[in-house]
Amino acid sequence: xxxxxxxxxxxxxxxxxxxxxxxxxxxxxxxxxxxxxxxxxxxxxxxxxxxxxxxxxxxxxxxxxxxxxxxxxxxxxxxxxxxxxxxxxxxxxxxxxxxxxxxxxxxxxxxxxxxxxxxxxxxxxxxxxxxxxxxxxxxxxxxxxxxxxxxxxxxxxxxxxxxxxx
Amino acid sequence: xxxxxxxxxxxxxxxxxxxxxxxxxxxxxxxxxxxxxxxxxxxxxxxxxxxxxxxxxxxxxxxxxxxxxxxxxxxxxxxxxxxxxxxxxxxxxxxxxxxxxxxxxxxxxxxxxxxxxxxxxxxxxxxxxxxxxxxxxxxxxxxxxxxxxxxxxxxxxxxxxxxxxxxxxxxxxxxxxxxxxxxxxxxxxxxxxxxxxxxxxxx
Numbered sequence: 001x002x003x004x005x006x007x008x009x010x011x012x013x014x015x016x017x018x019x020x021x022x023x024x025x026x027x028x029x030x031x032x033x034x035x036x037x038x039x040x041x042x043x044x045x046x047x048x049x050x051x052x053x054x055x056x057x058x059x060x061x062x063x064x065x066x067x068x069x070x071x072x073x074x075x076x077x078x079x080x081x082x083x084x085x086x087x088x089x090x091x092x093x094x095x096x097x098x099x100x101x102x103x104x105x106x107x108x109x110x111x112x113x114x115x116x117x118x119x120x121x122x123x124x125x126x127x128x129x130x131x132x133x134x135x136x137x138x139x140x141x142x143x144x145x146x147x148x149x150x151x152x153x154x155x156x157x158x159x160x161x162x163x164x165x166x
Numbered sequence: 167x168x169x170x171x172x173x174x175x176x177x178x179x180x181x182x183x184x185x186x187x188x189x190x191x192x193x194x195x196x197x198x199x200x201x202x203x204x205x206x207x208x209x210x211x212x213x214x215x216x217x218x219x220x221x222x223x224x225x226x227x228x229x230x231x232x233x234x235x236x237x238x239x240x241x242x243x244x245x246x247x248x249x250x251x252x253x254x255x256x257x258x259x260x261x262x263x264x265x266x267x268x269x270x271x272x273x274x275x276x277x278x279x280x281x282x283x284x285x286x287x288x289x290x291x292x293x294x295x296x297x298x299x300x301x302x303x304x305x306x307x308x309x310x311x312x313x314x315x316x317x318x319x320x321x322x323x324x325x326x327x328x329x330x331x332x333x334x335x336x337x338x339x340x341x342x343x344x345x346x347x348x349x350x351x352x353x354x355x356x357x358x359x360x361x362x363x364x365x366x367x368x369x
Contacts, residue, residue, distance in 0.1 A: 129332065
């Protein structure tokens with residue numbers, strides 16, 4: 001039992017909403033970084049830092065993989081993509097608990113500010129299927145996120161960071 | 167020779183308890199959980215089933231169990247219920263301390279945690295009231311109103327807590343168990359007219 005049980009309608013509505021949002025933001029020029037002056041910084045979520053282990057190593061993949069954690073990292077103000085931002089990722093997966101060191105790994109963003117890290121399938125724990133991400137190093141303010149999966153069957157999760165200077 | 171009615175009532179109660187426990191005990195999620203996490207989840211499911219048993223005992227609805235004997239069993243089931251809830255929280259604490267600390271401090275991101283924690287404290291208070299009732303010579307009016315009000319919070323909080331969780335219980339069996347526990351609690355509160363002493367005093 002979840003608060004959110006996806007079905008065909010929710011997917012269609014979500015898809016239409018996303019398409020609409022992309023169209024409006026694209027048309028208004030928000031996707032052009034130089035003009036995106038009003039993007040607000042991503043706030044740390046409650047519980048985001050739970051079971052965080054500082055300094056998790058940069059890895060090519062966490063465990064056996066099969067699930068993709070993806071996202072972007074931009075800076076507040078002009079929304080310019082940040083290259084080389086270190087994002088740490090951990091979750092309760094088919095291969096281990098959140099507290100297990102093997103469930104943790106980090107990756108760096110590319111020149112376009114995107115990151116992608118393969119990891120084991122996230123499974124529901126503590127009542128919700130969720131992941132943890134942290135931006136915890138460098139010249140911007142630390143942010144801890146705890147995004148929910150819309151369905152425990154999802155095989156990817158996309159998370160966007162907007163960072164503000166520390 | 168028990169009557170058909172007795173067989174049906176006991177059979178239904180047995181199923182209402184056994185089916186959710188069996189489904190939770192065979193959930194695919196268990197494959198990715200440590201023993202202590204599995205045990206704490208099952209302790210929570212057990213506690214939920216006892217929330218159905220308690221009002222049935224208090225109201226004397228179970229065939230073959232007299233009101234007097236039912237009350238005695240109600241006390242022991244109450245002790246088991248408190249133990250199960252303590253085991254539930256303790257096991258979750260061992261599994262992920264920060265998540266349980268967040269829940270107990272009402273700062274958890276998961277909406278179901280607060281309902282569970284409120285139900286837990288109401289359960290402890292209801293049990294404490296029962297424990298101190300004779301020692302402190304608590305008047306019947308206070309006792310019955312207090313215990314009834316507290317267990318109403320326990321059942322309502324636990325039902326919302328359970329229904330919001332994506333866990334090992336099957337959705338259908340969980341909903342059925344919650345509905346039965348809720349209905350049984352309402353019935354016994356109405357039948358025993360938990361509030362009459364309050365009204366009589368005012369009249």
